[in-house]
Amino acid sequence: MTAPTTPHVDIHRAGDRMKTRISWLDSKHSFSFGQHYDPDNTHHGVLMVNNDDIVMPGQGFDTHPHRDMEIVTWVLRGSLVHQDSIGHSGVIYPGLAQRMSAGTGILHSEKNDSWRLAGSEHDEHAEPVRFIQMWVLPDEPGISPGYEQLEIDDELMRGGLVPVASGMPAHRNQSAITIANRGAALHVARLQPGGSVQLPEAPYLHLFVAQGEVSLEGAGILSEGDAVRLTASGGQRLSADAPAEVLVWEMHSRLGG
Template sequence: MRQVEVVPGAERRRWRTEWLDSRQSFPVTGNFVHEDYAHGLLLVHNEDIVAPGEGFDSHQHRDTEILTWVLEGSIVHQDSAGHSGVIRPGLAQRMSAGTGVLHSERNGAGYRERDRLHVVQMWIPPDTTGVAPSYQELDIEGDLARNALVPVASGLARHRGESAIGLGNRHAAFHVARLDPGSAITVPDAPYGHVFVARGRVDYEGHGVLEQGDAVRLTANGGHRVTALTAAELLIWEMHASARR
């Protein structure tokens, strides 16, 4: 069934501690089976604010494609497979947990600094389980300055050799668009889609104005025009399969 569901940012689950403010589009905190609440292949979509010097100590993941997109500040990544990096805005990062990997993620600013970390982390399942863990990052800042929909990470055949980062799922692609006021992009038409307003305000064709934190979940739909009313940044998933059992 063709469907366009607008999800206001205020309706997301919120989990707060002394150092973390996490807004979660799908249930994460607690004993949940992620596939039961997924939209398409998207299992987790967390928007987190992390205080200086704080972060997530070493913890384990398995058979998950984890994509991290920083909006403000920096995040320090280290994992048990020997990968490490400092991720900043415009630097795409993908970790494939495979057979299992331990990793930590912390705000790159120290306790005595003031820079908060504002980051969106997204999970999808892999095509094949039980493979070796892998890691990839690439600076695509220059590509994002052109008021267009840019494939940041993809497993789709049509993006081979084009997208910045590969995904271990041949049915999914993650796009980002940074738009000046008045600029517009067209949402990919796919069995499942997820459009998230990471910054600014936009007009979503046929469904009105969306603010920062709002999202649109698409089923058997797409082709809509999204126009920036202010400077805006959109994170868009195009998915040709579902994780639901």
């Protein structure tokens, strides 16, 4: 399919996201998810899910299946315990990049109960965990399930857009973790007051303000939870007057072509 040639900037405000709220979960969905379905809002590029989740202490997602999806989880506050059917178990926390390839099929759970790994049944950590979970379509179905994680907090503290998860050849020796899509990469930037970064150029970009407030050239002020979907664009300057964190997906293909 021919790449788009007409630049387009589409701003999606935090308050307009679809929401799932139950006793232990506050989840905001940038795209159609679960019972929330909008045929005009199913994906951008190859990004199909961008969920902003808050899970209460001692609670979480019980064991459930996934298939043929690259799942990247980025924790912003607190800690999240991951366990899966191929033998991986660990705690994800801010600054730790994590990817799970569902492939031919995998079962996993995600809980806000890290204290139990130390053998205590007491709720010693009363902090909710907040994390962004992103699903990207892989290049090919039926790959072997896999898991990868790496701490990159030090690199993020140096500033700039850091390639956190990528399948692009250009990031082969740069990204923290790999995904099974040769045309997609997740960049993260922690902006300090007065700091700025330039967005990469790509047929499809998805910018999500994870924390704080930023200003995007040509689009204005973006607050926490806001997202921008860019087509045939990039190169804009993104700046912050106060500490902020942004997630940027660079994508060179889209679902269906």
